[in-house]
Amino acid sequence: MAVTRSDGRQLDQLREVKITPNYMENPSGSCLIEIGKTRVICSAILEETIPHWLKGSGNGWLTAEYSMLPGSSSQRISRERSKLGGRTQEIQRLIGRSLRAAIDLKALGERSLLVDCDVLDADGGTRTAAITGAYVAVMLAVKKLSAKNPALKGIVKCGVAAVSVGLVEGHPSLDLHYDDDKRAQVDMNIVKTSAGEYVEVQGTAEGQPFGRKGLNDLLDLADKGLDQLFKIQNAALN
Numbered sequence: 001m002a003v004t005r006s007d008g009r010q011l012d013q014l015r016e017v018k019i020t021p022n023y024m025e026n027p028s029g030s031c032l033i034e035i036g037k038t039r040v041i042c043s044a045i046l047e048e049t050i051p052h053w054l055k056g057s058g059n060g061w062l063t064a065e066y067s068m069l070p071g072s073s074s075q076r077i078s079r080e081r082s083k084l085g086g087r088t089q090e091i092q093r094l095i096g097r098s099l100r101a102a103i104d105l106k107a108l109g110e111r112s113l114l115v116d117c118d119v120l121d122a123d124g125g126t127r128t129a130a131i132t133g134a135y136v137a138v139m140l141a142v143k144k145l146s147a148k149n150p151a152l153k154g155i156v157k158c159g160v161a162a163v164s165v166g167l168v169e170g171h172p173s174l175d176l177h178y179d180d181d182k183r184a185q186v187d188m189n190i191v192k193t194s195a196g197e198y199v200e201v202q203g204t205a206e207g208q209p210f211g212r213k214g215l216n217d218l219l220d221l222a223d224k225g226l227d228q229l230f231k232i233q234n235a236a237l238n
Helices: 086-100 128-144 178-183 212-236
Strands: 017-021 030-034 038-047 060-069 111-122 160-168 171-174 184-193 200-205
Touching: 017 128, 017 212, 030 128, 038 128, 038 171, 060 086, 060 128, 060 171, 086 111, 086 160, 086 184, 086 200, 111 128, 128 184, 128 212, 160 178, 160 212, 171 184, 171 212, 178 184, 184 212
Parallel strands: 060 111
Antiparallel strands: 017 030, 030 038, 038 111, 160 171, 160 184, 184 200
16 A cells, blocks of 8 residues: 555655746746645846946856745744844755856846745745746746847756655655654755756755665655656746
């Protein structure tokens, strides 16, 4: 008998994924990404400025902000008004690194793409959902902006998406929701480009270390989910 999880999924099954493009009126690119009960709004705008340390380099920049709205969890999350928490800073940097892997910053010129990811509902996997949705928002922004400025057409080198995997009660499991995550002995977030290259492999064992075979099994499982996510992204963009 196949092992299932508390939400009824098979171990190698993604939650239902839905991406609604152009979800917001004002940004150049935006989407709502829903992965199970996790929902994140992602948006992207272009500014004709760059950080001071890049001026004169001819290179552009991409940066990201991430936040969990107060009602996104079962317990109210306070707004980070004056100082960002360590978790928020870590996730923002991860989103930025992931998207910069997909962008030709030289071709962007001395401009900045500013990405915002706001979590409406959190049921695990908010950072991986944010990365997957943010790529769609960036692509939509580039498509819109390149209609007026053809020089921007070639700035996207490849796709990028992210998914979580882990060992839940000893079983390799794809796309961890909250109930999986709190019971996981190993928790990993995998970010990969559509060209098959890794951007980030974050893996942590809690109480039960894992070996090379276990790592390979989890990476293979992540690939299965990522292949599906790339197809869903492309469908949202076409």
